[in-house]
Amino acid sequence: MRITVKQPGRMTFWMGLPAWMVFNSLTTKIAAKAVESKGVKLGRQDMLRLVKELRRIKRKYLRLELVSVEAADGFRVRIRL
Amino acid sequence: METTIGKRIALLRRKAGYTQDELAEKLNVSPQAVSKWENDISCPDIMLLSPLAELLGITVDELLNDRAKPETALVPEAERKSLDDMLFKVIVNSPQGDKIRVNLPMPLVRIGLEIGLKIPQVANSEHLGDALKGIDVQQILLMVEKGVIGKLVEVESAAGDIVEVYVE
Numbered sequence: 202m203r204i205t206v207k208q209p210g211r212m213t214f215w216m217g218l219p220a221w222m223v224f225n226s227l228t229t230k231i232a233a234k235a236v237e238s239k240g241v242k243l244g245r246q247d248m249l250r251l252v253k254e255l256r257r258i259k260r261k262y263l264r265l266e267l268v269s270v271e272a273a274d275g276f277r278v279r280i281r282l
Numbered sequence: 283m284e285t286t287i288g289k290r291i292a293l294l295r296r297k298a299g300y301t302q303d304e305l306a307e308k309l310n311v312s313p314q315a316v317s318k319w320e321n322d323i324s325c326p327d328i329m330l331l332s333p334l335a336e337l338l339g340i341t342v343d344e345l346l347n348d349r350a351k352p353e354t355a356l357v358p359e360a361e362r363k364s365l366d367d368m369l370f371k372v373i374v375n376s377p378q379g380d381k382i383r384v385n386l387p388m389p390l391v392r393i394g395l396e397i398g399l400k401i402p403q404v405a406n407s408e409h410l411g412d413a414l415k416g417i418d419v420q421q422i423l424l425m426v427e428k429g430v431i432g433k434l435v436e437v438e439s440a441a442g443d444i445v446e447v448y449v450e
Contacts, residue, residue, distance in 0.1 A: 236399070241398060243397060250393055250397070251393055251394075255390070257389075258390060265385060265387070267384065269381075269384075270380075271380065271381045272380050273376075273379030
């Protein structure tokens with residue numbers, strides 16, 4: 202997974218994270234906590250299912266751009282698988 | 283009515299919310315080159331066709347061909363792609379010029395629905411969540427299973443954000 206943050210007039214920041222570091226049991230627990238604050242209760246099985254699917258998608262769509270946000274002032278964030 | 287490739291590029295560029303300068307920057311060409319394409323003085327280099335089509339949200343075939351493709355289509359059962367090969371795309375353009383693009387593989391959307399996630403909960407944005415609140419993703423999934431693809435939703439929020447949902 203690659204996260205890129207560009208700000209006009211500033212240095213571009215990017216972070217590459219290996220898939221195993223993003224999709225593992227620890228991150229699923231952290232994600233479950235995060236979505237719980239949004240009122241969604243996710244069980245361990247649900248999270249593992251999500252992670253399994255994300256791993257499959259990573260293999261299938263290598264470098265898929267999941268999110269791209271471009272502000273009018275030039276600020277840009279991209280999250281790529 | 284016949285349209286030229288230049289006119290199609292100009293129309294699709296405006297629709298995608300890019301200026302000539304922005305499109306030129308994304309393709310690493312000069313704004314003058316984009317202007318020449320749009321005025322049918324020159325054509326994009328063959329190596330640029332794929333990234334250009336991608337930026338304009340169409341295929342290279344649609345970019346080169348004059349035949350206008352309907353935004354929403356009902357695909358016959360024999361020609362349908364598997365749900366596993368489809369992408370759920372959300373495009374948000376704000377009146378201030380902010381752009382948000384989200385591409386989610388359909389299996390992920392399906393799992394999200396099965397475990398009870400809803401778009402506004404995922405969106406985590408007051409305006410975006412508000413604009414997407416009325417969208418029934420379950421119904422979209424049903425439409426896709428029946429063979430409807432393309433632009434399935436277009437909503438304008440009270441704040442003026444235009445939200446479009448495509449399944450391709």
